[in-house]
Every structure is written in C-alpha cells, then in structure tokens.
Amino acid sequence: MPNRPLSQSINLAGASLSWRATGDPSLSPVLLLHGFPLTGQMWAQQEAVLRENYRVITPDLRGYGESTLGDWPDESPTLARYADDVGFTLEMAGIKQALPVVGFSMGGYIALELLRRHPQLVSALALIDSRVVADDDAGRAGRLKMADKAAEWGSARIAGMMRPKLLASDAPEAAVKATLTQIEYADPAAIAASQRAMAARPDSTGLIRALSVPLLAVAGEHDEISTPAEMRGFAELAPRGEFHQIDGAGHMAPVEAPGAVNAVLTDWLARVAEPTPT
Numbered sequence: 001m002p003n004r005p006l007s008q009s010i011n012l013a014g015a016s017l018s019w020r021a022t023g024d025p026s027l028s029p030v031l032l033l034h035g036f037p038l039t040g041q042m043w044a045q046q047e048a049v050l051r052e053n054y055r056v057i058t059p060d061l062r063g064y065g066e067s068t069l070g071d072w073p074d075e076s077p078t079l080a081r082y083a084d085d086v087g088f089t090l091e092m093a094g095i096k097q098a099l100p101v102v103g104f105s106m107g108g109y110i111a112l113e114l115l116r117r118h119p120q121l122v123s124a125l126a127l128i129d130s131r132v133v134a135d136d137d138a139g140r141a142g143r144l145k146m147a148d149k150a151a152e153w154g155s156a157r158i159a160g161m162m163r164p165k166l167l168a169s170d171a172p173e174a175a176v177k178a179t180l181t182q183i184e185y186a187d188p189a190a191i192a193a194s195q196r197a198m199a200a201r202p203d204s205t206g207l208i209r210a211l212s213v214p215l216l217a218v219a220g221e222h223d224e225i226s227t228p229a230e231m232r233g234f235a236e237l238a239p240r241g242e243f244h245q246i247d248g249a250g251h252m253a254p255v256e257a258p259g260a261v262n263a264v265l266t267d268w269l270a271r272v273a274e275p276t277p278t
C-alpha cells in the first residue's frame with residue numbers, strides 16, 4: 001500500500017474527527033468517503049494517483065481509523081450526523097468551493113445525505129459500489145441484529161462474516177488482507193452506530209432523478225451488495241448519469257482493482273472537476 005500523509009484532526013461534539021489531505025493545496029479538491037466498517041486507508045491507491053492532479057481529502061468517518069466516535073446525541077444514530085461531520089471537516093480543511101464527492105458504499109449513502117443537507121458542497125457525485133434505495137425489512141433487521149450483537153461478537157468475527165459479500169472469491173490476497181485488517185480494528189461501538197444509521201436511511205431515488213450535478217456509478221462485476229444491474233438502473237435515472245462496470249472485481253472494487261477504478265475516476269474527474277485556478 002502507498003504511504004499516506006499524516007492526518008489532521010479537529011474536535012466536534014466530543015469526537016475527534018481526522019482527515020488526510022494530499023496533493024498540492026493549490027489543486028482543485030476532491031473528497032473520498034470510505035465504506036463500512038473501514039477507514040480512509042481504503043483509498044490509498046486512489047490517493048496515490050489522484051494527488052497528481054487534485055487536492056485529495058480523505059476523512060476517517062466518526063468512530064473509524066483515527067477518528068473517535070464521541071457522544072451521539074440522544075436520538076438514534078443517523079447518516080445526517082456523518083454528513084454534517086464531513087461538512088465541518090471540509091470547512092476546517094479550508095475547502096471553500098463545491099467539489100466532486102466520491103462515496104464508496106456507506107460513503108455513498110453519506111454522500112447522498114451531504115447532497116440533501118449541504119447541496120452547495122457537491123459539484124459532482126460518484127457512487128462506487130453503493131446504493132440509492134433504502135433497506136428492505138430483512139436488510140434492516142440484519143443490520144439491527146449486528147448492531148445489538150457487535151460488542152459480543154467482536155470485530156474479528158464480524159470481518160469473517162462480511163468477507164464473502166465484500167470480496168470476489170479470487171480477489172488479490174493484498175486486497176483481502178487490507179480490507180479485513182481494517183474491519184478487525186474497527187470499534188464495535190462504531191459498527192453498531194453505523195448499522196443503526198444505515199438501517200434508518202431514506203430512499204434517495206427521487207434525489208437521483210432530480211440530480212442537477214453529474215453522477216458516476218461504478219460497480220464491481222461480482223458485487224452482491226450493490227449489483228451492476230442495480231447501479232446501472234439508477235445511473236440511467238439521473239439526468240447526467242453514467243455507469244461503468246469493473247470486470248472481475250467484487251464489492252471492494254477500489255481495493256481489488258485499483259487500476260481500473262482509477263482509470264474511470266480519472267477520466268470522469270477530468271470532465272467534471274473544476275479546473276485548478278491558474
């Protein structure tokens with residue numbers, strides 16, 4: 001895995017929120033939001049390439065990596081809280097313009113929430129191995145069960161449970177190790193909070209139909225969580241949507257097939273990102 005820059009952090013409502021910023025500060029910014037229950041480290045191979053042309057911001061979401069969970073307010077966890085954290089992080093990182101937001105899986109759900117709550121921050125939206133529909137009853141029940149049991153099961157067991165749906169059966173060993181290690185280190189309390197927040201997320205199909213900014217949808221060929229058919233379907237609903245399949249990859253396409261994902265992202269960003277001011 002490429003070396004990553006040192007993180008910066010700020011305190012917000014009892015939590016320490018960390019992010020990494022790489023690429024020359026004068027370059028046009030891009031935001032990368034990680035999935036569940038991972039860290040900004042999942043983007044290491046995208047940062048390494050995108051930093052040549054962009055200022056790449058990769059937060060560790062609340063409770064993951066170098067960010068702490070802090071106190072959730074009295075109500076149940078929601079994705080709105082993560083989206084507001086991201087808005088605050090961008091402000092603290094000195095980002096003053098709308099920027100392309102790239103969300104992987106849960107990061108995509110948070111990107112949709114960012115669009116709903118802070119539309120002025122989003123100039124283009126990329127959903128990688130992610131969904132726009134809410135959970136069905138069985139999906140919601142499964143999440144709430146994991147949330148209730150996370151402390152008892154522990155992160156290592158959860159990593160083992162998640163593995164078959166995350167990675168293609170012949171995924172490169174380095175991709176398997178990088179993914180499972182992040183999950184094994186995840187705080188069970190953060191896992192529980194995210195599962196409750198994802199279970200409560202609304203349907204975003206209407207948001208996609210009315211999207212005024214460009215949409216990129218990318219799915220691994222063998223992704224069973226956010227299938228290519230489902231992702232192609234919602235990309236076709238968006239007025240400025242496009243879809244790409246990453247052949248041979250599973251759900252963790254950015255880690256399993258970084259070269260192919262980087263090629264799609266680089267091409268799309270060249271068309272939608274603000275040119276760097278001269």
Ligand code: MLT
Nearest residue numbers: 035036104105106107225
């Ligand atoms: C993720 O990769 O972020 C999760 O699989 C998302 C989900 O559970 O829906």
